[in-house]
Amino acid sequence: xxxxxxxxxxxxxxxxxxxxxxxxxxxxxxxxxxxxxxxxxxxxxxxxxxxxxxxxxxxxxxxxxxxxxxxxxxxxxxxxxxxxxxxxxxxxxxxxxxxxxxxxxxxxxxxxxxx
Numbered sequence: 001x002x003x004x005x006x007x008x009x010x011x012x013x014x015x016x017x018x019x020x021x022x023x024x025x026x027x028x029x030x031x032x033x034x035x036x037x038x039x040x041x042x043x044x045x046x047x048x049x050x051x052x053x054x055x056x057x058x059x060x061x062x063x064x065x066x067x068x069x070x071x072x073x074x075x076x077x078x079x080x081x082x083x084x085x086x087x088x089x090x091x092x093x094x095x096x097x098x099x100x101x102x103x104x105x106x107x108x109x110x111x112x113x114x115x
Contacts (some may be wrong), residue, residue, distance in 0.1 A: 001106065002064040003096050006071060007057060008088035009035060010078045015056045021077035022058075026066040026109055028102040031059040055086065061096060063106055 006027075010018050019030050035057040062070055067090050079085045099106075 001110070003061055003093040003099075004064055004067045004090045005093055006060040006062060006067065006074070006088060006090045008060070008074050008078065008086065009055045009057050010074075010086040010088075011084075012056055014078050014085070015058070018058060018074055018077045021073040022060055022070050025070045025073040027060045027062050027070055028105050029061070033057040033059065061093065061099070063110065064092075066109065 006022075008018060008022075015032070022030065033056070035055045058074075060070065071088060071090060074088050075081070078088070080088070
């Protein structure tokens with residue numbers, strides 16, 4: 001099996017919606033990391049204190065053949081077409097270990113996709 005890592009930085013309020021959309025599209029798990037980001041637009045300030053928007057980084061390890069569909073689902077659910085709602089990208093994985101508990105579901109999905 002070939003895998004890709006999808007990293008999605010999403011606003012806190014859409015985290016659950018994005019995870020649900022990715023899961024419904026075939027993702028079998030997610031790791032959630034707290035993050036903060038800074039883009040080309042200045043952060044808002046309140047009495048001199050910078051208001052930082054909390055972001056969550058979602059890490060999905062998915063099979064190569066469903067990566068594009070999951071990315072599309074994340075884009076819609078995260079409302080990425082609107083400014084400041086996050087980004088997502090995928091990277092190839094050369095080797096993955098520790099996925100034994102997810103393999104039966106992944107194999108079932110692969111059979112459904114290919115046959």
